[in-house]
Amino acid sequence: MNPGALLGAAVLVLVVAQATSQAALSDLTFTEVGVDYVTLSWTAQGDLNITGYHVFYQYSGGSRIGLSPPPAAGDTTATVRGLYAGVEYNFTVKSFGEDGEENGEVSGTETTAAAVLNTACDQGTMEVSIPLAALPGVVVDNMHLLDPSCGGTVTATHVTFSTNLMECGTIRQTSADKFIFINEAIATPVVLGSGALRGANFSRRFQCEFIRRFDITQGREVMHNIPPPSVQIEVGNNSLIINMNMFTSADFSDTYDTPDFPLRVTPSDRLHFGLSVASPLDNLELFALQCVATPTLDPDDSPRVSIIQDGCDIDPTLEKNAARSGEKALYYSVQAFTFPNAADNSLLYIHCTMLVCFEDDSNSRCSEGCISARRRRQAESVMSEHRVRRESGKEREIKISQGPVITEADKGKGSTFPTVGVAVGAVGVLTGALMMIATVVMLRTRRGLVTGNRANDCAGKKA
Structure with missing residues (x-):
């Protein structure tokens, strides 16, 4: 052959x-x-x-x-x-x-999922929390900041560093309208008995940014926090990453990054923001339960304007982008307003309470959708029973912020900003320095996180 x-x-x-x-x-x-x-x-x-x-x-x-x-x-x-x-x-x-x-x-x-460093900033300190899961092959107990004498606190799940803004080697940068404080979390790799290195050198930068504002009455500079857009929380063996972003246009295709803040808009502009949850769990959904606006970081402060209440759209200017919104993401735009009687009407914060639910749970608050005031009164006893049942389960809550935005007068139209009354349900147009704060409440029943189908006229429902 x-x-x-x-x-x-x-x-x-x-x-x-x-x-x-x-x-x-x-x-x-x-x-x-x-x-x-x-x-x-x-x-x-x-x-x-x-x-x-x-x-x-x-x-x-x-x-x-x-x-x-x-x-x-x-x-x-x-x-x-x-x-x-x-x-x-x-x-x-x-x-x-x-x-x-x-x-x-x-x-x-x-x-693999991205590791989110949870950074908290205030007037005098900065703190960062790093999941231990993001630190394989490094000596966690010896981690430190730029100043090697500043170590961290290690728990079963995280290592946390806290420092004064001017200590532990923190680097300060100043621009025309910002203070930026920068530090790094540093770790060395594990060395085996044989002399081999198990991991690699770890260095992760984190920073706090503040807007510089001068308080005339007190004669001093006041710093307003520019928070990061993501927060990571642990649920059992899984991680959820909650994101809040502001977008450059109504098509929600491009987001502003932290260095872009403070954003500057005019009263005729609309502001576009989105909330989302990223998780390896496929059967989760977001539901917008409450959103209110106040002139401070306190969601219970006065004056106070409701935008979403009990899952119902209250502010007539609020629009949800139905084409982009889905089970794990909600996209909104709202027109600007300012508070006429606030001590500093250049500041505006939006506070939202979001529910994260399992979408196959027909008994969850998510499945109930919008509950109007009349419906609440008619079903008060039923709702009370539901609350007792839900509150008996384990709840998880997280706050996430985005902003601020500074509103400037339209050219050629003077410097007067449009204002609205501060009654609940007033027509809204977001102005001033805006910071959006989302409180994500994770409800657990004996089955796990709560979820279900959505009712009509629901601010958080998938259109």
């Missing part, structure tokens, strides 16, 4: 064998994705004789690592831990037969 034909037949057999081997495993799926772990599952042919698996993973530029211990012969799922946050990994699952020969392979890529 022609040697060339024999060679061609051998190559054909090899190609067919490889194709069959790869087809023996299929449907590689990433069922859970966290800051430092990924859970994957796969499907094996029913008649395939499998005596064991190997799972390999690596990031770009890194070495291939094998999962230890590997999955058992009967497993079709595995969890890889100790990963770096916000990094894309390639995962490969290989199956083996009785003689140790490879008889199946499937691969795929997934990116």
